[in-house]
Amino acid sequence: MSLKIWIDGQFQSTEDAKVSVLSHALHYGTGVFEGIRSYPTASGAAVFRLREHLLRMQRGADALGMHLVLDECEQAVVQTLRVNQQAEAYIRPLAWYADGGLGLDLGKQTAHLMVATIAWASHLGGHKVRVTVSPMRRNTARAMPALKLTGGYTNATMAKLEAARRGFDEALFVDDAGLVVECTGENVFLVKDGKVVASEHPDALGGITRQTAIELTGAEVRPVSLAELKAADEVFLTGTSAEICAVEAIDERVYGDNPVTRDLSALYQRIVHGEEPKYRHWLTEYDLESKADRVAA
Numbered sequence: 001m002s003l004k005i006w007i008d009g010q011f012q013s014t015e016d017a018k019v020s021v022l023s024h025a026l027h028y029g030t031g032v033f034e035g036i037r038s039y040p041t042a043s044g045a046a047v048f049r050l051r052e053h054l055l056r057m058q059r060g061a062d063a064l065g066m067h068l069v070l071d072e073c074e075q076a077v078v079q080t081l082r083v084n085q086q087a088e089a090y091i092r093p094l095a096w097y098a099d100g101g102l103g104l105d106l107g108k109q110t111a112h113l114m115v116a117t118i119a120w121a122s123h124l125g126g127h128k129v130r131v132t133v134s135p136m137r138r139n140t141a142r143a144m145p146a147l148k149l150t151g152g153y154t155n156a157t158m159a160k161l162e163a164a165r166r167g168f169d170e171a172l173f174v175d176d177a178g179l180v181v182e183c184t185g186e187n188v189f190l191v192k193d194g195k196v197v198a199s200e201h202p203d204a205l206g207g208i209t210r211q212t213a214i215e216l217t218g219a220e221v222r223p224v225s226l227a228e229l230k231a232a233d234e235v236f237l238t239g240t241s242a243e244i245c246a247v248e249a250i251d252e253r254v255y256g257d258n259p260v261t262r263d264l265s266a267l268y269q270r271i272v273h274g275e276e277p278k279y280r281h282w283l284t285e286y287d288l289e290s291k292a293d294r295v296a297a
């Protein structure tokens, strides 16, 4: 059965969902997206921190002069998961400008919203990752706000391509002053003498998994230099896709055992799967049996 995609209030099959080659977003990256996940739980399934993701998307939409209705997005996400009968999925909402001309002035183009829920395939392979310091710089937030604007991801994809060509799993952005920014799709933490530190940088995305990890560990939040990162006992990355992911090495620096990361990762897994009552408020639970939405499809 082909998956259904919610587009502007209607469900279409993946094969039928098409956009114009003259779409403004295709030419200039005038879109905003989110990456969200849902997980099976003992009582059904749940989306992790859905509201927070959509609020971040709304900030990106505002930056592009688009109006995003949070309740509509939230309902579209849950309906799409139900229609596709998915307990475990990667959820991709995207709002973009399409027809109305290829001028750079915004306002004339049609705005669209879609939600795709795709089968989950682990982003960094679910294993310890080998990271390299990128020769590229991260988009500065003064030129491109640190939000999930589609155009901004050319920077991340090129840095990742460069790292992959040298045989690494992931690229680490460092700024001109030697401060850690983030990876192409994850925020960066270190552990030293049992203490957790969340790297902070104005050009890094305000990650929701990062915020989760800060709340769970009571991490200190501050700028971190590459030298400090290399001198740490453990380094881990956080992201919706990567979850809590241990770093095996940064270039020639190889890290040893990672007990703090391991424990945090296990706690995170219990939380997203609904096994920690204290954090159930982070879950939007949904019922795969609901008939109403299947009729709507």
Ligand SMILES: Cc1ncc(COP(=O)(O)O)c(C=O)c1O
Pocket: 035, 156, 182, 183, 184, 185, 186, 187, 204, 205, 206, 207, 208, 209, 210, 238, 239, 240, 241
């Ligand atoms: C550039 C970048 N940094 C960090 C993250 C991690 O953010 P989150 O934990 O909200 O998924 C992501 C993923 O969305 C990202 O694209």
